[in-house]
Amino acid sequence: MKDFHDLADYSVAEIQALLDLAARLQHNPEPRALEGKILALLFMSPSLRTLASFQAAMSRLGGGAFVISPNMSIHGIETRPGIVMDGMAAEHIREAVPVIASYADAIGIRAFAERRNLDDDLADLEYNAMRDLVEIPLINMESAIQHPCQSLADWKTLDDIGMPKNGGRFVLSWASHPNPLPLAVPATTVKMAAMRGMDVTVLRPEGFELPDAIMQQARDLAAASGGSVRETTDRDDAMNGAQVIYAKSWSSTRHYGDKKADGDLRRQHEDWCVDEPWFANAADDCRFMHCLPVRRGIVVADRILDGPRSVVIQEAQNRMFAQMAVLHAMLA
Ligand code: CP
Numbered sequence: 001m002k003d004f005h006d007l008a009d010y011s012v013a014e015i016q017a018l019l020d021l022a023a024r025l026q027h028n029p030e031p032r033a034l035e036g037k038i039l040a041l042l043f044m045s046p047s048l049r050t051l052a053s054f055q056a057a058m059s060r061l062g063g064g065a066f067v068i069s070p071n072m073s074i075h076g077i078e079t080r081p082g083i084v085m086d087g088m089a090a091e092h093i094r095e096a097v098p099v100i101a102s103y104a105d106a107i108g109i110r111a112f113a114e115r116r117n118l119d120d121d122l123a124d125l126e127y128n129a130m131r132d133l134v135e136i137p138l139i140n141m142e143s144a145i146q147h148p149c150q151s152l153a154d155w156k157t158l159d160d161i162g163m164p165k166n167g168g169r170f171v172l173s174w175a176s177h178p179n180p181l182p183l184a185v186p187a188t189t190v191k192m193a194a195m196r197g198m199d200v201t202v203l204r205p206e207g208f209e210l211p212d213a214i215m216q217q218a219r220d221l222a223a224a225s226g227g228s229v230r231e232t233t234d235r236d237d238a239m240n241g242a243q244v245i246y247a248k249s250w251s252s253t254r255h256y257g258d259k260k261a262d263g264d265l266r267r268q269h270e271d272w273c274v275d276e277p278w279f280a281n282a283a284d285d286c287r288f289m290h291c292l293p294v295r296r297g298i299v300v301a302d303r304i305l306d307g308p309r310s311v312v313i314q315e316a317q318n319r320m321f322a323q324m325a326v327l328h329a330m331l332a
Pocket of ligand 1 (some may be wrong): 044047048049050051142150291292293
């Protein structure tokens with residue numbers, strides 16, 4: 001494996017092999033598998049889980065990792081092509097990325113969406129500019145439109161809790177949030193559940209449709225796996241018989257890049273906070289998923305997050321096992 005960027009780059013059989021490897025490493029540790037190997041972690045955007053789980057994954061496999069972030073004591077990194085660098089940043093990705101990569105056997109890069117122009121973010125412009133500068137194995141740690149490590153971990157969590165593949169009823173729901181958030185997690189999640197062969201419903205208010213290109217890709221993946229993908233604004237319809245609800249807020253695609261118009265629209269939907277009444281006609285043991293971090297009392301009620309429906313801690317722990325499998329496949 002040279003490049004872990006988009007789950008859809010891999011067949012279901014290849015993902016299953018990664019998940020089998022993740023389970024093997026979880027139960028039968030290989031503390032010397034990556035002895036002498038170094039992973040570089042470039043965080044252009046903040047993190048808790050990704051940062052900690054990649055470092056832990058490398059340590060558990062006997063390798064090492066180092067972290068570079070513009071928030072650290074470095075010179076500030078410019079990403080724009082062709083820029084005259086007369087501002088604060090003294091370093092450009094064109095030098096910084098190859099230099100960082102030259103110290104390592106593999107590199108992970110995180111660069112969130114700029115959220116100014118939807119087409120630019122769908123094309124993953126900033127991440128791909130850095131991807132072009134890397135010749136060693138590369139892991140996408142969340143870009144404008146991809147978060148494959150989260151989705152691999154979520155697929156494992158669904159397996160771990162015994163969620164049916166074909167026929168499993170999966171709801172990806174928009175949720176309230178004070179800020180316009182990136183599309184990476186919902187875009188990757190709808191594709192993951194579709195590839196897993198689930199019957200997927202995207203539940204969201206008007207104005208928060210996922211981009212057509214993402215929905216079409218998810219429908220194509222579902223067709224190949226025996227699943228289905230639909231979308232609705234009707235919560236009762238979406239939750240009818242649901243076995244899992246995956247909550248996430250994202251930017252208004254109708255007002256993408258327009259913070260005021262997005263804010264005006266999202267304020268009309270502050271009641272989209274997942275709580276027990278949402279589960280009235282769901283399966284009795286319907287589970288709650290979220291990638292974290294999550295705003296309590298805004299995205300989801302405490303009683304859901306702290307109750308038996310929630311598998312959010314398992315999801316976060318599975319980040320480490322899923323990434324151990326990716327690193328093992330790349331470097332062992
Ligand atoms: N879910 C996730 O990627 O968490 P972090 O942003 O904390 O890494």
